[in-house]
Amino acid sequence: DVKVTQSSRYLVKRTGEKVFLECVQDMDHENMFWYRQDPGLGLRLIYFSYDVKMKEKGDIPEGYSVSREKKERFSLILESASTNQTSMYLCASAVAGELFFGEGSRLTVL
Amino acid sequence: AQSVTQLGSHVSVSEGALVLLRCNYSSSVPPYLFWYVQYPNQGLQLLLKYTSAATLVKGINGFEAEFKKSETSFHLTKPSAHMSDAAEYFCAVSPDDYKLSFGAGTTVTVRA
Secondary structure (H helix, E strand, C coil), rough: CCCCEECCCEEECCCCEEEEEEEEEEECCCCEEEEEEECCCCEEEEEEEEEEEEEECCCCCCCCCEEECCCCEEEECCCCCHHHEEEEEEEEEEEEEEEEEECCCEEECC | CCCCECCEEEEEEECCCCCCEEEEEECCCCCCEEEEEEEECCCCCEEEEECCCCCCCCCCHHEEEEEEEEHCEEEEEECCCCCCCCCEEHHHHHCCCCCEEEECCCEEEEEE
């Protein structure tokens, strides 16, 4: 089975802190994604990556950056967390159009 | 640009009754269409996927969806709801089988 692991299920951070969300997949997929999920808004794409060191902006990249130094790892970075970034963050890897999701990281920014 | 509209944020059905979840899309090119399900406290998983091979697509757990180009719809159905079907369901569209745009989701509640 494909496994996508997000390092933290729950995080609480303060406004202005730098936040790292880590995601690791074990299926050698080239494509990886970060989404945020908010009630009534569904999933919105933040960033995605086609390959190592490649990244593309999604629909809502403002306030976020990403890093992909190794194929299996895709990190989401909040340079200076703000309260409007309180959300559920979902990482996924993909092959042939099928996304495989991690269980999510619920971030609360106080 | 692609977008998805899911009609109804909440659907409540009796166990054994038909489940019908509505999805309409807009796309400038022939799209790929998907339904994903999210069970409580879990990530999303693929239910089914339309890729133009057949307009009626069968998925896991007894779900199926029909692509209707004239109506730009991709509604999800299951003839007989089970308690285990309680979850949130997301319709998604993609122009290239890769970058997906998701709808807002529909939460299904199943009454005993």
